[in-house]
Amino acid sequence: MNNFEYARARSVDEAIKLSVPDSRFLAGGIDLFGEMKEYIVSPSRVIDLKLIPELDRIDTSTATWKLGASVTMAEIAKNRQIIATLPGLAEAALEVGSPQIRNVATIGGNLAQHSRCWYYRHRDLRCLKRGGATCYAREGENKYHSLFSGNPCVSPAVSNLAVILAALDARVKVRRGDKDSNLTVEELYSDAWNNPLAHNSLLQGDLIIGIEIPTQKNRSTYLQVSEKGDFDWALVSCAAAGRKTGEKWEGISVFLGAVAPIPYRVESPLFESGEISNESVESVAESIASKATPLAHNGYKIPIAQALIRRALTRMIS
């Protein structure tokens, strides 16, 4: 990789001050160093976030839980309160990569990780997402690519956390300059729907400080299908969450991952009415087939997505 300057930030303010037009934030480094070794990015400065104390915290003292951006997948997966109250979040973290990766990978890095498209990751190719003229995947090897996209790039968002956090109505706290904003997960990714160059809606120098998760949704689950049992991203993932009070359901949300450049919301009038049952689950699963635009090699993702919707909803309501 190219030479770079290494800087350590000890506060959020310092991280922002250290930011220069071509710097990058460093969390676990799994994704960033991969890109740097392949010369996909060559930042002049890397700003390490790991010594910022406030980014390490898990605060469950109020009804909206706050998790700092440096909290790791392993810490989420083993946290007893998270397992009991937001099981879908613990399940999503536990499905990331392998134990070694989970010990290092952080919330901020997981949400901001870049495309896994093999053309994007090839050091000698300059596809549309890297500022070139062509999407090689559209007419090429597209077995891992999107079923839904609003732009010519068909690389899907693969963050496990994005899918479950979207279902849980979480907010992502982002510092831009001297201003903090609380984005929905859909807002965090919306730019990637229309813009082939975007992996998400973050601008250069934007820092994810943490996530805020309301705990009102007392049922949640996350499922994925991968080619390998470990050390692999999902072919398709699915998260479902909702609130059950007595026999009444409210706020049901279902999202799919690895099928679109954003966490893909599965819509159904049943979710509004709260009239969800084992029988009606089938119609939700069926509904996505007509909306998908499969490529030459990724049509197999449709039945997987349908099976995951059925399983996730059935698991959540039973």
Ligand SMILES: Cc1cc2nc3c(=O)[nH]c(=O)nc-3n(C[C@H](O)[C@H](O)[C@H](O)COP(=O)(O)OP(=O)(O)OC[C@H]3O[C@@H](n4cnc5c(N)ncnc54)[C@H](O)[C@@H]3O)c2cc1C
């Ligand atoms: C073999 C393998 C399997 C994997 N499987 C999965 C999987 O199944 N599911 C899944 O979701 N992920 C998976 N991952 C991805 C892994 O979880 C990510 O690489 C990891 O989450 C990146 O986190 P990190 O902390 O190492 O981030 P880094 O590599 O340090 O950063 C990643 C990107 O985010 C930016 N960034 C980091 N922190 C912040 C912040 N606070 N604010 C703004 N930008 C920031 C960096 O500048 C960089 O661009 C896998 C990775 C590997 C290598």
Ligand code: SF4
């Ligand atoms: S899918 Fe996106 S990242 Fe992959 S080759 Fe096409 S433009 Fe590049």
